[in-house]
Amino acid sequence: MYLKTRAIYKFLKKYNRFITTPAKQEKNFKWIEPIGTDTGIKLYNPITKTKVSLILRKEGFLTWYMCGPTVYDSAHIGHAITYIRFDVIRRILTQYFNIHTLVIMGVTDIDDKIIMRAAEKGTNFKELSKFYEDEFFNDLEMLNVTMPHLSCRVTEYIPQIIQFIANILAKNKAYVAKDGSVYFDTKSYNKYGKLLVPFMDTTCTDKRSSLDFALWKAAKDKEPYWESPWGCGRPGWHIECSAMASAVFGKTIDIHSGGIDLMFPHHENEEAQSCCYHNTEQWVNYWLHCGHLCLKDDIKMSKSLKNTISIKEFLEKYTTNDLRMLCLLSHYRSNIIYSNDVIDHAVSARKKIENFINECNNYLTGKINSNNIDEASLIHNLHETKSMVHMALADDFNTAQAIRAILNLVDIGNKMFSQNNNTYNDKGTTAIAAVSVYISNILSIFGFTKSKCIVENRKTEDIINYFVEFRNVIRNKILEQKEKDEFLLLACDTARKNLYTCGITVKDRKGLSTWDYHKST
Numbered sequence: 001m002y003l004k005t006r007a008i009y010k011f012l013k014k015y016n017r018f019i020t021t022p023a024k025q026e027k028n029f030k031w032i033e034p035i036g037t038d039t040g041i042k043l044y045n046p047i048t049k050t051k052v053s054l055i056l057r058k059e060g061f062l063t064w065y066m067c068g069p070t071v072y073d074s075a076h077i078g079h080a081i082t083y084i085r086f087d088v089i090r091r092i093l094t095q096y097f098n099i100h101t102l103v104i105m106g107v108t109d110i111d112d113k114i115i116m117r118a119a120e121k122g123t124n125f126k127e128l129s130k131f132y133e134d135e136f137f138n139d140l141e142m143l144n145v146t147m148p149h150l151s152c153r154v155t156e157y158i159p160q161i162i163q164f165i166a167n168i169l170a171k172n173k174a175y176v177a178k179d180g181s182v183y184f185d186t187k188s189y190n191k192y193g194k195l196l197v198p199f200m201d202t203t204c205t206d207k208r209s210s211l212d213f214a215l216w217k218a219a220k221d222k223e224p225y226w227e228s229p230w231g232c233g234r235p236g237w238h239i240e241c242s243a244m245a246s247a248v249f250g251k252t253i254d255i256h257s258g259g260i261d262l263m264f265p266h267h268e269n270e271e272a273q274s275c276c277y278h279n280t281e282q283w284v285n286y287w288l289h290c291g292h293l294c295l296k297d298d299i300k301m302s303k304s305l306k307n308t309i310s311i312k313e314f315l316e317k318y319t320t321n322d323l324r325m326l327c328l329l330s331h332y333r334s335n336i337i338y339s340n341d342v343i344d345h346a347v348s349a350r351k352k353i354e355n356f357i358n359e360c361n362n363y364l365t366g367k368i369n370s371n372n373i374d375e376a377s378l379i380h381n382l383h384e385t386k387s388m389v390h391m392a393l394a395d396d397f398n399t400a401q402a403i404r405a406i407l408n409l410v411d412i413g414n415k416m417f418s419q420n421n422n423t424y425n426d427k428g429t430t431a432i433a434a435v436s437v438y439i440s441n442i443l444s445i446f447g448f449t450k451s452k453c454i455v456e457n458r459k460t461e462d463i464i465n466y467f468v469e470f471r472n473v474i475r476n477k478i479l480e481q482k483e484k485d486e487f488l489l490l491a492c493d494t495a496r497k498n499l500y501t502c503g504i505t506v507k508d509r510k511g512l513s514t515w516d517y518h519k520s521t
Contacts, residue, residue, distance in 0.1 A: 065248075072128065104248050107153045184215055270284075326346040329400055352407065356439070378428065382431070
């Protein structure tokens with residue numbers, strides 16, 4: 001079972017190709033371009049296998065349904081990667097392109113895994129799912145992921161789900177099996193396979209085809225159930241999202257998102273049953289699928305493989321900004337191969353940008369000076385960076401390319417800072433301020449949290465200032481002497497190292513010492 005799943009998953013990584021059977025190869029599925037306003041943004045389309053224009057039915061307004069968690073266990077950083085990546089896209093849409101984005105998230109609070117885990121723990125499935133749902137949203141808040149405008153729990157939409165199934169049955173697109181389960185009849189829908197044409201499995205039980213999927217599962221002994229016209233049972237997985245999204249957004253959704261593993265069968269089945277229900281050719285206009293967080297040998301991080309790193313464990317060593325930078329450094333559709341080197345690279349990039357902003361602030365406040373600021377050149381490079389970032393974000397939200405452009409601008413600025421002296425010179429302050437503000441704003445749009453003082457008390461900051469100034473006076477006095485007092489120099493170095501362990505970086509320049517916080521929370 002694991003080998004079969006891995007084989008399918010490896011193929012799904014390259015989802016610009018179909019998985020086909022001879023009977024399905026001649027089918028060409030058409031994507032219908034929406035009628036509305038072109039945003040100037042290009043998105044990858046899994047149906048056309050090309051990038052297409054993001055066109056909104058209502059100018060400046062976008063609807064987005066996001067597949068949420070099955071709340072039976074704690075989330076890990078593999079889950080976090082998915083929601084951070086979509087949070088970045090959402091922030092870009094709203095804060096950069098000024099598109100009002102209405103997001104709802106489905107929460108699966110009844111499922112085989114939930115029932116099984118509740119039985120193991122000897123608790124009610126409602127209590128279990130509520131506990132992990134609360135934990136999940138607390139994790140999102142901790143990771144600075146924007147909350148959905150509405151969270152839809154499956155158990156709160158049972159009437160709508162039953163009505164949805166009844167409608168599909170009335171159109172002869174589904175059937176009731178002997179045990180009272182209801183299955184969607186994939187052969188009755190000639191566009192099945194729009195997102196990914198599946199292999200035909202010849203093994204099936206009481207279904208007409210192995211591709212048919214459950215809309216309603218007949219109740220089993222000692223399991224939670226609801227009454228329906230077909231007997232007691234509970235909803236199938238795919239019907240839940242279709243019914244909840246339709247209840248809020250109606251017959252058309254602009255964007256629907258999830259991990260790449262949800263393309264088939266989940267999203268394919270959602271699209272099929274929803275098109276039947278709404279009598280439409282296209283339910284979702286744009287599907288967004290993000291890559292997974294993987295370990296060595298491209299193995300997906302998952303609870304079933306017991307190879308996960310919890311969010312809490314990660315944040316004991318790294319910051320939320322480090323995890324966000326990890327996401328930004330690759331395209332959202334790509335897998336991230338997790339390793340110490342990869343996360344260290346993300347940490348290094350984050351620190352490089354934050355340290356540069358600190359240097360800009362030090363320059364603007366006169367703490368450091370440089371006669372090497374070429375204002376005209378820096379402004380020119382800033383304009384070029386803005387253009388490159390804009391093109392990258394409009395091109396399927398290519399944050400990796402945008403970050404490369406920003407890091408290049410940082411390198412140019414750092415090079416100009418490299419020659420320091422003690423003479424105050426306000427040349428270049430306008431350019432330095434413009435660059436600092438731009439980079440800070442982009443980081444904010446991407447969802448970075450601002451560096452918080454490790455010591456919140458203002459008086460404590462004054463104490464640090466006084467100590468650093470005292471150390472600077474002692475150090476300069478020693479350096480002026482022909483015979484250096486090695487003991488006192490060592491004491492100054494030790495003081496600097498001790499401050500670093502407290503999250504404070506002291507930088508010694510020509511006759512001047514400055515300090516700043518080096519850890520972002």
